[in-house]
Amino acid sequence: xxxxxxxxxxxxxxxxxxxxxxxxxxxxxxxxxxxxxxxxxxxxxxxxxxxxxxxxxxxxxxxxxxxxxxxxxxxxxxxxxxxxxxxxxxxxxxxxxxxxxxxxxxxxxxxxxxxxxxxxxxxxxxxxxxxxxxxxxxxxxxxxxxxxxxxxxxxxxxxxxxxxxxxxxxxxxxxxxxxxxxxxxxxxxxxxxxxxxxxxxxxxxxxxxxxxxxxxxxxxxxxxxxxxxxxxxxxxxxxxxxxxxxxxxxxxxxxxxxxxxxxxxxxxxxxxxxxxxxxxxxxxxxxxxxxxxxxxxxxxxxxxxxxxxxxxxxxxxxxxxxxxxxxxxxxxxxxxxxxxxxxxxxxxxxxxxxxxxxxxxxxxxxxxxxxxxxxxxxxxxxxxxxxxxxxxxxxxxxxxxxxxxxxxxxxxxxxxxxxxxxxxxxxxxxxxxxxxxxxxxxxxxxxxxxxxxxxxxxxxxxxxxxxxxxxxxxxxxxxxxxxxxxxxxxxxxxxxxxxxxxxxxxxxxxxxxxxxxxxxxxxxxxxxxxxxxxxxxxxxxxxxxxxxxxxxxxxxxx
Amino acid sequence: xxxxxxxxxxxxxxxxxxxxxxxxxxxxxxxxxxxxxxxxxxxxxxxxxxxxxxxxxxxxxxxxxxxxxxxxxxxxxxxxxxxxxxxxxxxxxxxxxxxxxxxxxxxxxxxxxxxxxxxxxxxxxxxxxxxxxxxxxxxxxxxxxxxxxxxxxxxxxxxxxxxxxxxxxxxxxx
Numbered sequence: 001x002x003x004x005x006x007x008x009x010x011x012x013x014x015x016x017x018x019x020x021x022x023x024x025x026x027x028x029x030x031x032x033x034x035x036x037x038x039x040x041x042x043x044x045x046x047x048x049x050x051x052x053x054x055x056x057x058x059x060x061x062x063x064x065x066x067x068x069x070x071x072x073x074x075x076x077x078x079x080x081x082x083x084x085x086x087x088x089x090x091x092x093x094x095x096x097x098x099x100x101x102x103x104x105x106x107x108x109x110x111x112x113x114x115x116x117x118x119x120x121x122x123x124x125x126x127x128x129x130x131x132x133x134x135x136x137x138x139x140x141x142x143x144x145x146x147x148x149x150x151x152x153x154x155x156x157x158x159x160x161x162x163x164x165x166x167x168x169x170x171x172x173x174x175x176x177x178x179x180x181x182x183x184x185x186x187x188x189x190x191x192x193x194x195x196x197x198x199x200x201x202x203x204x205x206x207x208x209x210x211x212x213x214x215x216x217x218x219x220x221x222x223x224x225x226x227x228x229x230x231x232x233x234x235x236x237x238x239x240x241x242x243x244x245x246x247x248x249x250x251x252x253x254x255x256x257x258x259x260x261x262x263x264x265x266x267x268x269x270x271x272x273x274x275x276x277x278x279x280x281x282x283x284x285x286x287x288x289x290x291x292x293x294x295x296x297x298x299x300x301x302x303x304x305x306x307x308x309x310x311x312x313x314x315x316x317x318x319x320x321x322x323x324x325x326x327x328x329x330x331x332x333x334x335x336x337x338x339x340x341x342x343x344x345x346x347x348x349x350x351x352x353x354x355x356x357x358x359x360x361x362x363x364x365x366x367x368x369x370x371x372x373x374x375x376x377x378x379x380x381x382x383x384x385x386x387x388x389x390x391x392x393x394x395x396x397x398x399x400x401x402x403x404x405x406x407x408x409x410x411x412x413x414x415x416x417x418x419x420x421x422x423x424x425x426x427x428x429x430x431x432x433x434x435x436x437x438x439x440x441x442x443x444x445x446x447x448x449x450x451x452x453x454x455x456x457x458x459x460x461x462x463x464x465x466x467x468x469x470x471x472x473x474x475x476x477x478x479x480x481x482x483x484x485x486x487x488x489x490x491x492x493x494x495x496x497x498x499x500x501x502x503x504x505x506x507x508x509x510x511x512x513x514x515x516x517x518x519x520x521x522x523x524x525x526x527x528x529x530x531x532x533x534x535x536x537x538x539x540x541x542x543x544x545x546x547x548x549x550x551x552x553x554x555x556x557x558x
Numbered sequence: 559x560x561x562x563x564x565x566x567x568x569x570x571x572x573x574x575x576x577x578x579x580x581x582x583x584x585x586x587x588x589x590x591x592x593x594x595x596x597x598x599x600x601x602x603x604x605x606x607x608x609x610x611x612x613x614x615x616x617x618x619x620x621x622x623x624x625x626x627x628x629x630x631x632x633x634x635x636x637x638x639x640x641x642x643x644x645x646x647x648x649x650x651x652x653x654x655x656x657x658x659x660x661x662x663x664x665x666x667x668x669x670x671x672x673x674x675x676x677x678x679x680x681x682x683x684x685x686x687x688x689x690x691x692x693x694x695x696x697x698x699x700x701x702x703x704x705x706x707x708x709x710x711x712x713x714x715x716x717x718x719x720x721x722x723x724x725x726x727x728x729x730x731x732x
Contacts, residue, residue, distance in 0.1 A: 420624050423598040423649040451598075452652035454683065468685055470650040472597065479595050482717045483648050489714035490653060491686045498685075540685045546657070552624070 032293045032356075037100045040074050040288075042092065043112055044105070047080035049209045051128050056150040057109040059126075059134060059210060060157075063141045063148045064112060066217025067119040069287035075116065076103065077211070077284050087329035087358055088284055094361040098295050113147070113160050121145040122165035123157040131208060132177050133168040135200050135223035136184045138213050140166050142220035143191050178234045181224045185242065192222040194247045199266070201225040201257030202281035212254055215286035215354075221253065227260035228269040228556070235260070236269075236556070243273040248391075249398075251350075251380065255281040267383055268417040268555050274391035276380035278350060279327070289355040300363055302372050302407040305342075305526040308444060311461075314533040316494035317521040320484075321530035322511070323447060323467070325375060325412055326504035328362055337508035339367030341515070344447075344527035346375040346412050349402040359406070371526045373447070374403040375412035383415040384432050386555060396439035403443075410527060411440055413448045418551035422470055422503075425552065426453040427545035433457055433464060445531035447499060454543045463534040465499050473505040481517035488520050493539045497530065577634065577667030581703040582674065583608045585731035586723035593721040598649020603731055604706070604723060606697075611635035613665055613674060615697075617644050618731075632665035632676055639663075643680055645693065646710070646719070656681035656688045672699045 043061060048054030065075045076095070079088045095101040106112050124146045126137035137148040146165045149157055154164075172180045198216035200223045203209060216223055226239040243252070252275050256266035270277050294300075306312065324332060325346035332338065333345070351359050366372065377384050379399045387395060403411065413436065418425040426449040428436075436446060437459050446464040448455050453466035468487055471480055487498055502511065515524060525533070534540070588602040596602060603618040616629040628644035643661035647653065659681030666675045674697040682691050692713035699706055706723040 421622060423621065451650055454652055454654060454685070456685065466652065468652040472650055475597060475650075476595055478717075479597070482715060483597070483651050486648075486712065486715040487651055487653070487684070490682070490684045490689055490691065492689075493686050496686065541687045 032291050034293050034295055035073055035099060035101065035291070036295070037102065038073065039102050039104070040076055040095075041106050041112075041115065042076045042078055042103045043107070043109070044078045045080060047082055049207050051131065051206055051208060055208055056128065056153055059138075059148050059213070060153055061109045061112050062211060062213045063138060063146070063217050064116050064120060065285075066142065066214040066287050067145055067147070068116040069214065069291065070119070070218050073101075073288045073291045075112065076288050077214075079211070079284060084280075084282055084331075085284065085329055086331050086334050087361075090334060090365075091285075091289070091358050091361055095357060098360070098364075099292070099357065110156055113156060117160045117162060119145065120147045120162055122163040123147045123149050123154070124165050125149055125151060125154065125167040125169055127169045127172065130168075130172045130175070130180070131204055132180045132225060133172050134208065134210065135198075135225055136168055136172070136180065136188075137166075138198070138200065138210070138217055138223040139184060139188050139192065139221070142193075142217040143188060177226065178232075178238055181226055181235075182238055184224070185222070185238065189222055189242070189245065191220075193220045194245060194250070195219075196221050196251040196253055197242060197246050198223045199225065199252050199254035199256065200281055201260075201266075202255050204257050204259055209282040211282040211284040212280070212286060214284070214288075215253060215290065218287040225257040225260075227257060228266040229261035230556075232260060239269065240556075243270060243275060246273065246275055248274065249276075249394075251276050251278050253278050253286075255279045262421075262553075264416045264419060264421075264553055267381060268386050268553065271383040271386040271417075272388070272556060274388050274395065276350065276378065276382060276395075278348075278354065278380050283329075286354055289357060290353065292357045294356045294360045298360055300359065300406045302363075302409075303366050303368050303370055304409075304528055305368075305371065306528050306532050308409055310532055312529065312532040312536055314495040314537045315521075317523050318488050318494065318496045318498060318518075319530055319533055320498045320500060320515075320518075320522060320524050321527045322500045322502050322524070323373070323412070323527060324502045324504055325414070325450070329358060330504050332504045332506070332508060333362065333365075335508045337512060339369045340508065340512050342369045342371065342524055342526040343502075343508075344371045344373050344410070347372045347406060347408060348376075348380070349374050349399065349406060349408070350380045352402055352405055369526070371528055372406070372408055373410040373412050373527060374399065374406065374408035375414070377413045377415065381414075383417045384413065384428070384436070385415045385417055392435055393439060396436070400440060400442075403440075409442070409444045410531065411436070411443055411446050413446055414450050416450055417555060418549070418553060419451060420552040422451040422472075424451065425545065425549050426450055426466070427455045427549060429547075430544040433544060436464070437462065444528060445535065447527070450501060455545060456540045457542050457544075458535065458538045458540075461535045463531055463538075465497060465531070465534055465540070467501040468498050470501045471503060471506050471511070473503045477510050477514045478517065481514050485517075485519050488518070488522070491539075494521065495533065495537050495539055497534045497540060499530070577671045578608050578613075579667075579671035579699060580608060582606055582671075582697070582699050582706070585726045585728055586706045587726045587730070589722045589724055594719045596646070597651075598647070602646065602721065603726075604708075605731065617646065619646075621649075630663075632663055634665045634667055637662060637664045643678065645680060646721075652685060653691075654683045656683045659683075659688065668696075669698075673697065
């Protein structure tokens with residue numbers, strides 16, 4: 001039965017004319033389809049990602065997912081309810097409802113192997129004692145069409161008549177990451193896809209969650225988890241060499257290695273090479289999602305509360321607007337309380353390339369209180385202060401095209417390169433602000449920051465407003481209300497425009513309750529209304545990053 | 559005339575010294591369970607030094623791996639002007655020390671030297687420009703001398719911020 005369905009799917013692929021993408025550049029071409037009524041398979045993962053537990057089988061399935069999804073969207077992985085990303089479940093339902101995808105659930109990794117073994121030419125063995133060997137194995141998997149296994153799984157793949165392509169056991173024992181990845185670089189880099197690299201960092205210890213590896217295998221990317229941290233000069237030097245070898249306009253998929261550097265350091269470095277960061281390392285199913293278009297007839301339409309050319313007159317009030325910018329799909333969107341208050345959500349714009357169905361799901365499930373904005377800083381996550389000057393305009397042109405496609409008239413900017421996590425300097429110098437105003441003449445405004453910042457401006461009718469407040473999810477709600485009331489007291493002119501960044505793990509219900517504690521003539525407004533009002537009454541001071549402003553991290557230089 | 563002035567000054571210094579409780583000096587560590595939640599900081603230690611009429615309050619702050627040390631020196635004998643007064647700020651608020659702002663502060667011993675009162679007017683930068691935040695603080699020594707309670711009231715905030723500290727020895731304070 002399963003084999004029959006599989007053949008039907010393959011025939012379907014041929015009928016739809018979906019060619020097997022060979023490189024990332026080819027994937028950008030219109031090889032995608034809506035795949036209406038396609039047959040596909042799914043497997044439910046549990047939450048055991050321990051290296052000595054559930055990881056080996058999951059890694060095998062993920063590598064096979066990358067291979068199987070090269071031809072057509074065939075294998076989808078469901079994650080446990082406590083998984084960091086909330087999107088796999090709703091999107092699974094969405095594919096069935098809007099695309100009429102017919103999923104057949106597979107219960108075990110062995111069954112996945114049996115069904116999709118035809119996409120693999122062999123297997124590569126990684127060493128659980130050397131966690132980085134898994135990344136090398138993923139690189140080989142993409143290049144050689146292999147599944148990745150530990151020694152315990154060899155009987156299973158041998159039974160499936162797969163041959164051993166490589167065995168990494170012992171090759172890297174006792175070696176430092178820089179040695180391991182240098183060896184891998186010497187062996188494999190030249191043959192890898194140079195339009196993207198897979199920074200498979202995140203957790204790199206007893207637990208690893210390489211759920212994004214499927215797209216890396218499918219696209220034959222080079223996997224690594226090198227540090228971008230002056231504390232590790234050799235690793236950073238190799239990372240720079242790799243990033244320098246990624247093609248212009250390329251992507252860095254994945255995420256930085258938590259134990260060796262910071263998000264700020266690594267995004268600073270990727271931005272220095274003009275590369276776009278697409279996270280996180282544990283975002284599943286990109287190899288599946290990237291083969292879909294939106295459904296026929298669908299057009300991205302935002303939930304505007306005010307016309308683009310409207311002029312609004314503010315009253316003597318405190319106008320507050322809330323923005324959530326931590327990657328839609330991580331959490332909060334599925335909260336039953338969403339829609340109870342106006343909220344702006346930063347859309348990962350490059351999902352128009354990698355996950356159009358997910359974006360369609362967000363747009364179609366948005367309530368009138370959910371307003372979508374573009375970000376982050378660029379077509380994907382970048383720090384503008386470090387983008388090479390000659391790359392800024394083309395990148396912003398690409399971002400502008402995405403904003404037009406996605407009906408997003410507001411751009412969110414974040415440069416945390418000098419910040420210390422979510423505190424410290426998130427400001428922009430005037431020359432960068434100038435560039436944004438020049439690059440985006442049609443926006444209704446910009447928002448800036450992650451933690452608070454003081455970069456503000458108004459040119460023609462386009463305000464640039466930084467966050468005056470960041471809601472730490474761990475901060476008691478009465479303290480949040482007290483903080484916001486203090487800001488209201490310290491800014492006595494009316495109107496006062498109070499822009500608030502909400503970390504995605506904040507409960508919407510707690511915010512609904514918190515705003516009842518705010519004092520004064522407060523009005524919560526959608527972000528587009530907020531910016532239109534701010535365009536009409538400039539009660540905020542124009543300000544940019546001060547030249548002597550504290551820089552927690554000053555960057556890597558040229 | 560000079561002798562009279564010097565005598566008066568000495569009396570003033572002696573009076574201020576007489577008010578100081580030497581037990582207040584030393585290292586103190588904030589107890590998060592008993593304190594208002596910090597914002598943008600994880601840990602706070604205070605090191606209080608007494609010298610004549612001067613009170614030096616050193617803040618040792620930590621946020622993740624970032625450590626900051628800043629000292630405010632007040633004088634119970636006279637007002638002081640501080641170019642860079644450190645404030646235990648709520649760091650997720652866009653409230654910054656005003657550039658070129660000078661904080662004027664007075665300090666006094668109360669309750670027989672068990673309480674240090676500081677009143678400061680601190681220029682801060684906010685969205686609408688520079689403004690002044692009045693900060694009224696009391697450092698209250700516990701009866702047994704092993705706890706210190708800092709009560710801080712802002713002119714812009716109705717809810718006082720209360721931080722409770724326990725004494726630690728210098729070695730623990732390193």
